Amino acid sequence: MGRVQGKAVFITGAARGQGRAQAVRLAAEGADIIAVDLCENIATNGYPLATEEDLAETVAKVEKLGRRIVARKADVRDPAALRAAVTEGVAELGRLDAVVAQAGICPLGPDRTAQAFLDAVTVDFNGVVHAVDAALPHLPDGASIVATGSLAGLTPATTDNPANGPGGLGYSLAKRQVAAFVHDLATVLAPRQIRVNAVHPTNVNTDMLNSDLMYRTFRPDLEHPSREDALPSFPATTGFGIPYVEPEDIAETVLFLVSDESRYVSGMQMRVDAAGYVKRRPQLPTF
Numbered sequence: 001m002g003r004v005q006g007k008a009v010f011i012t013g014a015a016r017g018q019g020r021a022q023a024v025r026l027a028a029e030g031a032d033i034i035a036v037d038l039c040e041n042i043a044t045n046g047y048p049l050a051t052e053e054d055l056a057e058t059v060a061k062v063e064k065l066g067r068r069i070v071a072r073k074a075d076v077r078d079p080a081a082l083r084a085a086v087t088e089g090v091a092e093l094g095r096l097d098a099v100v101a102q103a104g105i106c107p108l109g110p111d112r113t114a115q116a117f118l119d120a121v122t123v124d125f126n127g128v129v130h131a132v133d134a135a136l137p138h139l140p141d142g143a144s145i146v147a148t149g150s151l152a153g154l155t156p157a158t159t160d161n162p163a164n165g166p167g168g169l170g171y172s173l174a175k176r177q178v179a180a181f182v183h184d185l186a187t188v189l190a191p192r193q194i195r196v197n198a199v200h201p202t203n204v205n206t207d208m209l210n211s212d213l214m215y216r217t218f219r220p221d222l223e224h225p226s227r228e229d230a231l232p233s234f235p236a237t238t239g240f241g242i243p244y245v246e247p248e249d250i251a252e253t254v255l256f257l258v259s260d261e262s263r264y265v266s267g268m269q270m271r272v273d274a275a276g277y278v279k280r281r282p283q284l285p286t287f
């Protein structure tokens, strides 16, 4: 028996990166998956998002583990599209036990506009709300809701790095709202024993981190920093002195939160940050 044997889990942003790692890890422990991804680019986001080929690869990896997966191209900014994907997935899989709302963008860049700010908020916060809203009518008592924030969701906005631009501010605001949303929703859904938790990663070794605009954030002193230029600065965000964690490290925490092992764990802001938060000594409360 796997740790999530027979459960069905809805994951947004599942075509690559952390979402794919979660789909594969959960499937390895016996879960079926409803996977959605935009599979298109967003103009203000300065690095490419996942493709339909990426989503097909997630499907192949889950099926190779002997589990079922319903994959749909859908935008988390579009509530109707998410509702349709979940309804079709539940019709095929017969149930829904958990949602992992984790699709995200990070439209950094000093030359970005207010649209970058709004896109970050709309994808990274509204997208979480839409995913939860699409899942809720199907979730039984005792279900699990997980949302991905960021260490940026637990620390004050970085307003002194010009490389971040308006999109960086939007990202920070959205992630802080994810943290607050999880806190509040945990109280609302407590009478149904539905637990609601956030996972807050430090740097994760995915395409979001490995992008030219992110290198510029870490090395704002250089016009066009390379990964080699930025890499020595990555460990500054962790206490352990490591540059990043792997998507599989986040998937382990998500697995725990989806499994019944966490049946009495709710309202948590789960940091997978290699002691980055405690190192920063932030002024904000941790909820």
Ligand SMILES: NC(=O)c1ccc[n+]([C@@H]2O[C@H](COP(=O)([O-])OP(=O)(O)OC[C@H]3O[C@@H](n4cnc5c(N)ncnc54)[C@H](O)[C@@H]3O)[C@@H](O)[C@H]2O)c1
Pocket: 012, 013, 014, 015, 016, 017, 018, 019, 036, 037, 038, 039, 040, 049, 050, 051, 074, 075, 076, 077, 102, 103, 104, 105, 106, 123, 124, 127, 148, 149, 150, 151, 200, 201, 202, 203, 204, 205, 206, 207, 208, 209
């Ligand atoms: N990589 C990091 O360093 C890091 C750190 C902290 C938090 N996070 C968060 O982790 C989550 C996963 O990011 P990742 O690191 O796997 O990056 P990623 O870019 O590899 O994956 C993000 C996925 O979300 C999808 N997506 C983006 N916009 C979408 C939309 N509107 N609708 C549907 N799908 C959409 C992308 O196509 C992609 O597959 C995000 O919420 C991100 O903010 C990442």
